[in-house]
Amino acid sequence: MYLLIKRIAFSCLIATLISCTRSAIVTDNVLSDYVNPFIGASTNVGDAGTYHGLGKTFPGATTPYGMVQVSPNTITGGDNGSGYSYxxxxxxxxxxxxxxxxxxxxxLGNFLVMPSTGKLQLIAGKEDNSIKGYRSRYDKKTEIAKAGYYSTELIDYNIKVESTVAPHSGVLRFTFPENEQSRIQIDLARRVGGTSTKQYVKILDEFTIQGWMKCNPDGGGWGNGAGKTDYTVYYYARFSKPIENYGIWSADIPDDWSRKNDEVVSLPYLSKIAQSQILSDKKELEGKHLGFFTEFPTDDSEEVTLKVGISFVDVEGAKKNFEAEVAEKDFDRIREEAQASWDQALGCLKVSGGSEDQKTIFYTALYHTMIDPRTYMDVDGRYVGGDGKIHVGSDFTKRTIFSGWDVFRSQFPLQTIINPTLVNDELNSLITLAEESGNEYFERWEILNAYSGCMFGNPAISVLADAYLKGIRGYDVEKAYRYAVNTSHKFGTGELGYSPEPYSVAYTLEYAYSDWCIAQLAKLLGKEEDYAVFMEKGQAYRNIFDKEKNWFRPRNVDGSWVEWPEEGRLKEWYGCSEANLYQQGWFVPQDIPGMIELMGGRDKVLTDLTDFFEMTPQNMLWNLYYNHANEPVHLVPFLFNHLQAPWLTQKWTRFICDKAYTNSVEGLVGNEDVGQMSAWYVLAATGIHPSCPGSTRYEITSPVFSKIEFALDPTYYKGGKFTIIAHDNSPENIYIQRAILNGKEYDRCYIDFTDITAGSILELYMGSEPNREWGIR
Structure with a gap:
């Protein structure tokens, strides 16, 4: 075991050195200075004009794909997954x-820490002050968020709070006023969307506590319990001031009380917590709703720090993470290392030209693509598997939070270029989960080992096929293929050849695409019979096309059509999820020529698709046409390339980059969705984006920047760097006039992945009017 741990640590060091070498190709600025974590940091449904809200990102400190995020929380429950809204x-x-x-x-939202002074309060209270608690107003003018750092000042306590992080650990630094009763308190039960159901705390010595918090569906959480998350957060925490005057509060929650989202913020529940017994003579305690506090006098401007190691394995893992990352370092050094980790990670892409705002939008988007899938293993390589047992990952990093239905479209196609190791890690993580859980199929939305069942389709199959086709193959592909086939059999269109209601169109189109992806993998593996079977299944989209309506339409299990609504294609939820037929119906990426023919041919489809975009509102907020706030349409702008009208792909991607993304809190028109919204921007703004993951074709479009350099990982690709140069690029010159690839004229509106990874130079010459002759071959 000890030798294995040493090997894992050595492998991580080598990987870091390789990454540094790779990033050094393009990094000559402090790229992290462009990151604005406030972009998208709002759940505000009013500003969004829909119940889906805006970006729902968090502004707090984290590291690239880190396990820990130390962030301010303004709200506990409901559809406020980040815990914060600006x-x-x-x-x-x-x-x-x-x-x-x-x-x-x-x-998540675990281990909630709050500094305070004066009388001890045991509940946070309400923002409208209808219920008082330890919640504090904060000075928005003092709020600072940077890559790896956050700070603000609490008005009610006159306390400055700063946070920074290491991958598995976090640090809070508090600057207190002069006060005889200053305090740091920790709500061990707190959880976004519910509560942890059991907690444990133990005082180890005069500076240190450790313990755990169990979170399961009985306490709400993901989907208010419907997401089936069941995990334990372990902590090892050290204060810089001695624990002398302390207490543990324990609420007696009745066994028959519901402990989900709405209940834990109700008046009866809060009243029960406010009446908690406070114990000052216990060194350790297990309970249903615990909190811990330590009190001390402070001088004016006295700094007190709290360092915390986090683990999802055990307390020993939390301690090892703590000791490896933060034990011997002060706050400022940890902050410097966090920032350096972001400069290194962001160095995979360098852009020139564009405005300062556009660079901020770009690098913040790239930053947001590097939050998940986060590491789920400790520094010693251990992780909890799908069987609830402890495993050791020796040749990959176990990762979690795979928002499959969102991220297969842009996030993972981006990562195949800039971070193939991450893609390899994620596939190993999904494969081992399928094996360890005994399910032997891929989950579509994995979180902390849970098969949450969120959304639809079989997106892991897309990620697998796309990666294998591009040479990312550090996993057992035969096992992965078997699980992919099992996934299709479990969730696919079945004997009917389509999925009946509910969501008939959404399911059928998504399943047809993922079955086509299996076919591509089968062909590469020499499984010719399977290839033929799954290619045919990839045509299932035809089975829900109503020639009378000339569009896709939901069907019942007996084959009959579901009654056509008055709104026609514009009726939301008619055969679709979070969309209408006009939006969902374009999703046939695996057979775009067949879709065009079925819809009436090139001219008819081009007119219809143009209308689809022309009807889109200028503010790009939730709407019935091109609704960029939701993922089903994210591949649609690139269809113009397939319709021999690439100038319209160029026009509309530049429009979307300009209107749907801004350098502001409201800078994302829809949920960030675990990197997908930002990944779309990163790719489109550089001038390339796939129209069909699982193919090596990337569509060429109009870059936002005049020069883009992708640093390529030498472990996977030999090209060094891929460069795009957009001559005479400007907000007016958005149309490609001609292109040169590696010194030769290039008249295609797409580029192959092999050309990208070979380290090609693509030069685009831009103008203010469309060139209708270029790129139509």
Whole structure:
């Protein structure tokens, strides 16, 4: 075991050195200075004009794909997965785990820490002050968020709070006023979207506590329990001031009380917590709703720090993470290392030209693509598997939070270029989960080992096929293929050849695409019979096309059509999920020529698709046409390339980059969705984006920047770097006039992945009017 741990640590060091070498190709600025974590940090449904809200990102400190995120929390429950929304004027604390950009009822938000002074309060209270608690107003003018750092000042306590992180650990630094009763308190039960159901705390010595918090569906969380998360967060925490005057509060929660989202913020529940017994003579305690506090006098401007190691394995893992990353370092050094980790990670892409705002939008988007899938293993390589047992990953990093239905479209095609090791890790993580759980199929939305069942389709199959086709193959592909086939059999279109209601169109189109992806993998593996079978299944989209309506239409199990609504294609939820037929019906990426023929041919489809975009509102907020706030349409702008009208792909991607992304809190028109919304921007703004993951074809479009350099990982690709140069690029010159690839004229509106990874130079010459002759071959 000891030798294995040493090997894992050595492998991580080598990987870091390789990454540094790779990034050094393009990094000559402090790229992290362009990151604005406030972009998208709002759940505000009012500003969004829909219940889905805006970006739902968090502004707190994290490292690239890190396990720990130390972030301010303004709200506990509901569809507020990040725990923070910028328009709120009070904070209830600083948590050490957060989700990024998700809809549905959130999860994590564990180990909530709040500094305070004066009388001890045991509940956070309400922002409107209808219920008083330890919640504090904070000065928005003092709020600072950077890559790896956050700070603000709490008005009610006159305390400055700063946070920074290491991959498995976090640090809070508090600057207190002069006060005889200063305090740091920790709500061990707190959880976004519910509560942890059991907690344990133990005082180890005069500076240190350790323990755990169990979170399961009975306590709500992901999907208010429907997401089936069942995990334990372990902590090892050290204060810089001695633990002398301390207490543990314990609420007696009745066994028959519901402990989900709505209940834990109700008045009866809060009243029960407010009446908690406070124990000052216990060194350790297990309970249903515990909190811990330590009190001390402070001088004016006295700094007190709290360092915390986090693990999802055990307390020993939390301690090892703590000792490896933060034990012997001060706050400022940890902050410097966090920033350096972001400079290194962001160095995979360098852009020139564009405005300062555009660079901020770009690098913040790239930053947001590097939150998940986060590491799920400790520094010693251990992780909890799908069987609930402890495993050791010797040749990959175990990762978690795979928002499959979102991220197969842009996030993972981006990562195949800039971070193939991450893609390899994620596939190993999904494969081992399928094996360890005994399920032997891929989950579509994995979180902390849970098969949450969120959304639809079989997106892991897309990620697998796309990666294998591109040479990312560090996993057992035969096992992966078997699980892919099992997934299709379990969730596919079946004997009917289509999926009946509900969501008939959404399911059928998604399943047809993922079956086509299996076919591509089967062909590469020499499984010719399977290839033929799954290619045919990939044509299932034809079985829900109504020639009378000339569009896709949901069917019942007996084959009859579901009654056509008055709104026609514009009726939301008619055969679709979170969309209408006009939006969902374009999703046939695996057979675009067949779709065009079925819809009436090139001219008819081009007119219809043009209308689809022309009807889109200028503000790009939730709408019935090109609804960029939701993923089903994310591949649609690139269809113009297939319709021999590439100038319209160029026009509309530049329009979307300009209107749907801004350098502001409201800078994402929809949920960030775990990196997908930002990955779309990163790719489109560089001038390339796939129209069909699982193919090596990347569509060429109009870059936002005049020069883009992709640093390529030498372990996977030999090209060094891939460069795009857009001559005479400007907000007016958005149309490609001609192109040169490696010194030769290039008249295609797409580029192959092999040309990208060979280290090609693609030169685009831009103008203010469309060149209708270029790129139509």
């Amino acid at each position: 328009e709120h004027q009070t904070l209830e604390g600083f948590a050490f785990t957060q989700m990024s950009g998700i809809g549905w009822y959130g999860d």
